[in-house]
Amino acid sequence: MIKKEMIAMLLAGGQGSRLGVLTSKLAKPAVAFGGKYKIIDFPLSNCINSGIDTVGVLTQYRPLRLNQHIGIGIPWDLDRNMGGVTVLPPYEKSTNSQWYTGTANAIFQNLEYIEYYNPEYVLILSGDHIYKMDYEVMLDFHKSMDADITLATYEVPMEEASRFGVVITDENGVIQEFEEKPEKPRSNKASMGIYIFKWSVLKEALQALKDVPSCDFGKHVIPHCHERGSKVVAYDFRGYWKDVGTLGSYWESNMELVDLVPEFNLYEEFWKIYTKSEILPPQYIDQEGTVRESIIGEGTEVYGEVSHSVIGAGVTIGKGAVVRDSIIMNGTVIGDGAVINKSIIAEDVQIGKNVELGVGEEAPNEKAPHIYSFGLVTIGENSVIPDNVKVGKNTAIFGPTEAEEYPDGLLKSGSSLIKVGDLA
Amino acid sequence: MRAIGVILAGGNSNRMGELSAKRAVAAMPVMGSYRAIDFSLSNMTNSRIQKVAVITQYNSRSLNEHLNSSKWWDFGRKQGGLYVFTPTITSTNSYWYQGTADALYQNISFLKDSHEPYVVVASGDGVYKLDYNKVLEEHIKKGADITVVVRKMDPSEDDISRFGIVKCNEEMQIVDFEEKPLVASSSTASIGVYVIRRRQLIELLEACAKEGRTDFVRDILIRYKGVKKIFAYKMDSYWRNIGTIDSYYRTNMDFLKKDIRDYFFREHPDVYSKVDDLPPAKYNGGAVVNNSLIASGCIVEGTVENSVLFKKVYVGNNCVIRNSIILNDVHIGDNSVIENCIVESRDTLRAGTVHKADPGQIKVVVEKNFRYTL
Numbered sequence: 001m002i003k004k005e006m007i008a009m010l011l012a013g014g015q016g017s018r019l020g021v022l023t024s025k026l027a028k029p030a031v032a033f034g035g036k037y038k039i040i041d042f043p044l045s046n047c048i049n050s051g052i053d054t055v056g057v058l059t060q061y062r063p064l065r066l067n068q069h070i071g072i073g074i075p076w077d078l079d080r081n082m083g084g085v086t087v088l089p090p091y092e093k094s095t096n097s098q099w100y101t102g103t104a105n106a107i108f109q110n111l112e113y114i115e116y117y118n119p120e121y122v123l124i125l126s127g128d129h130i131y132k133m134d135y136e137v138m139l140d141f142h143k144s145m146d147a148d149i150t151l152a153t154y155e156v157p158m159e160e161a162s163r164f165g166v167v168i169t170d171e172n173g174v175i176q177e178f179e180e181k182p183e184k185p186r187s188n189k190a191s192m193g194i195y196i197f198k199w200s201v202l203k204e205a206l207q208a209l210k211d212v213p214s215c216d217f218g219k220h221v222i223p224h225c226h227e228r229g230s231k232v233v234a235y236d237f238r239g240y241w242k243d244v245g246t247l248g249s250y251w252e253s254n255m256e257l258v259d260l261v262p263e264f265n266l267y268e269e270f271w272k273i274y275t276k277s278e279i280l281p282p283q284y285i286d287q288e289g290t291v292r293e294s295i296i297g298e299g300t301e302v303y304g305e306v307s308h309s310v311i312g313a314g315v316t317i318g319k320g321a322v323v324r325d326s327i328i329m330n331g332t333v334i335g336d337g338a339v340i341n342k343s344i345i346a347e348d349v350q351i352g353k354n355v356e357l358g359v360g361e362e363a364p365n366e367k368a369p370h371i372y373s374f375g376l377v378t379i380g381e382n383s384v385i386p387d388n389v390k391v392g393k394n395t396a397i398f399g400p401t402e403a404e405e406y407p408d409g410l411l412k413s414g415s416s417l418i419k420v421g422d423l424a
Numbered sequence: 425m426r427a428i429g430v431i432l433a434g435g436n437s438n439r440m441g442e443l444s445a446k447r448a449v450a451a452m453p454v455m456g457s458y459r460a461i462d463f464s465l466s467n468m469t470n471s472r473i474q475k476v477a478v479i480t481q482y483n484s485r486s487l488n489e490h491l492n493s494s495k496w497w498d499f500g501r502k503q504g505g506l507y508v509f510t511p512t513i514t515s516t517n518s519y520w521y522q523g524t525a526d527a528l529y530q531n532i533s534f535l536k537d538s539h540e541p542y543v544v545v546a547s548g549d550g551v552y553k554l555d556y557n558k559v560l561e562e563h564i565k566k567g568a569d570i571t572v573v574v575r576k577m578d579p580s581e582d583d584i585s586r587f588g589i590v591k592c593n594e595e596m597q598i599v600d601f602e603e604k605p606l607v608a609s610s611s612t613a614s615i616g617v618y619v620i621r622r623r624q625l626i627e628l629l630e631a632c633a634k635e636g637r638t639d640f641v642r643d644i645l646i647r648y649k650g651v652k653k654i655f656a657y658k659m660d661s662y663w664r665n666i667g668t669i670d671s672y673y674r675t676n677m678d679f680l681k682k683d684i685r686d687y688f689f690r691e692h693p694d695v696y697s698k699v700d701d702l703p704p705a706k707y708n709g710g711a712v713v714n715n716s717l718i719a720s721g722c723i724v725e726g727t728v729e730n731s732v733l734f735k736k737v738y739v740g741n742n743c744v745i746r747n748s749i750i751l752n753d754v755h756i757g758d759n760s761v762i763e764n765c766i767v768e769s770r771d772t773l774r775a776g777t778v779h780k781a782d783p784g785q786i787k788v789v790v791e792k793n794f795r796y797t798l
């Protein structure tokens with residue numbers, strides 16, 4: 001008989017639209033992070049390091065890259081005879097076929113998957129945070145509190161608490177009240193979107209709420225259980241936890257990795273982060289190349305100057321090129337003599353010779369000021385930037401571009417040049 | 425599938441000095457993130473050979489560790505797989521492998537139980553890319569009994585007298601074969617890769633064993649050269665054997681050249697290795713790195729020039745590493761100076777350590793100190 005103590009359900013279907021062109025062709029969990037990883041590597045590695053060997057990954061928005069990355073789970077040791085990783089996309093039914101309309105709805109549509117493994121507990125995770133966490137410790141806490149639901153919380157600065165769902169607990173950590181993005185928060189314990197449910201409690205709630213449109217954990221399931229008298233407790237997580245939902249926070253948390261002793265340390269012996277890596281050879285730093293305060297992935301060749309940057313695998317930095325305060329993902333080529341300032345450049349981009357990125361004064365982005373800000377230049381995957389052009393700040397480029405598209409050889413600060421993808 | 429593979433990885437080389445104390449040559453780390461045997465294993469899998477035996481004997485712990493899963497080379501299939509054979513005591517035999525032919529003979533059941541018509545025999549200490557199928561095609565076309573892969577060696581690359589030297593006629597049939605001659609009569613040498621029909625190999629091995637003969641080169645290739653049709657297949661791409669300290673050092677340093685790196689790492693097919701899941705290399709404030717290969721997991725705070733840093737090396741503040749090879753997981757304390765050295769894996773060098781050697785006399789550094797952790 002199949003019996004798992006706890007299985008994980010990883011919500012990886014979201015677009016993450018505030019990452020702009022980075023997620024216009026792939027889901028946010030598939031976005032690169034820290035030189036060689038993808039965001040989903042963190043929860044997946046946490047699972048296997050916590051002894052959870054059965055993980056359902058719920059996908060919906062542009063799943064190709066995620067599917068390719070996850071495969072049968074070999075990099076995380078999640079290729080199992082019993083359990084392992086299973087990608088769960090929405091599917092057609094004889095009546096009411098529908099997409100995943102909310103976080104809880106996605107789980108509801110996969111009750112059979114959970115049922116098959118016959119678990120005691122179900123762990124709900126989201127695929128868009130950078131952190132290391134032992135879910136087994138959280139489970140121990142859940143058991144010791146004899147809780148029906150345990151919700152991981154993180155203490156955020158009081159002034160930021162209004163951006164989160166916060167909880168108000170009694171002295172034992174039992175949750176008394178919830179407030180979703182309150183104007184005047186009464187607590188700074190923010191929900192991290194990580195839940196452990198008693199399977200029986202979750203199943204009952206999902207079935208009871210099955211007709212609620214866009215059924216969501218934070219908005220519907222947890223309040224429903226709370227009202228019905230379930231014991232909901234807060235598990236106070238301390239450690240590094242970062243939501244990388246905006247280009248600014250994404251850039252910042254990458255840059256934190258290059259600190260002398262980073263707060264989020266990838267170099268620790270235990271709690272390794274696993275990823276699918278196809279590129280194995282060492283990186284090469286040329287006679288003329290220099291690197292300082294940076295992390296650099298496998299197989300990259302540096303003929304120019306790199307400082308305070310996070311460079312992926314298989315990248316080429318041309319002769320005389322200067323890269324500062326930037327994130328460059330796998331396979332990108334930076335042409336000779338190019339100057340890259342404070343940019344995020346996705347996979348397999350070609351930057352021409354003597355290109356200058358991040359020049360001039362800041363100006364708010366004309367089309368999407370809430371996305372392209374922080375003074376960054378953001379370039380989507382497989383883009384081409386022709387030789388000798390200059391690009392200002394708060395700009396976005398996506399697709400193969402040509403010199404004619406840069407008036408006087410310049411893309412002004414605040415402009416966008418988006419030629420492919422849904423936003424074109 | 426037309427062929428099975430056998431990789432002879434049992435050998436020790438006393439010309440590897442201290443480096444061979446803890447591992448067989450085939451398990452020697454090379455090019456920052458590989459082991460020597462990865463090249464032959466990758467050639468096998470890239471030639472779509474699915475069933476491969478690795479025959480080991482000398483200090484195989486390190487090699488076994490590397491081969492603990494066969495999935496990195498895409499073996500581990502229902503059809504085929506990766507087999508590691510160490511000597512075993514049987515009811516009829518309680519000796520170690522006495523030689524290459526004996527090593528094959530003691531595992532003759534592997535050959536007998538296979539159904540593929542051909543066998544590709546390779547050694548585990550060569551750094552090269554080769555499509556064994558091309559050798560096999562040539563072997564079949566010529567109607568050969570044995571095909572030996574040969575390469576014209578450049579005396580400036582390596583000491584020719586440590587190879588098997590062959591002489592061929594115009595049809596590429598081998599007419600003369602000398603093993604490690606004092607004076608080499610030709611610069612064409614065997615690279616230790618053979619293609620042979622499986623039944624033919626079984627027959628030859630059984631005949632050898634009956635007479636108490638044990639060496640594949642001496643007792644089969646040389647002894648049968650007039651009797652059997654032994655042909656040479658010429659390869660002219662990059663090939664190095666890493667069996668001496670000098671050649672090991674030079675082969676690693678070759679990878680500082682762009683054309684060689686591109687040939688191995690950026691051209692099809694790829695070379696595979698066990699994945700270690702180390703974070704990207706990190707360069708802190710004081711890092712000055714020139715013309716060097718740096719593997720993943722390294723943290724560099726000092727100067728590194730014309731060197732190869734293997735995985736997880738730490739180079740402290742103010743250090744100067746020059747013309748050196750630092751093997752896996754070495755910790756080099758602040759203010760150290762290393763020149764023209766090979767530093768053995770898992771060494772811990774205290775702050776202020778100085779090891780300088782002459783360029784022609786590469787020094788192997790083995791230093792076991794207690795590693796202070798932060």
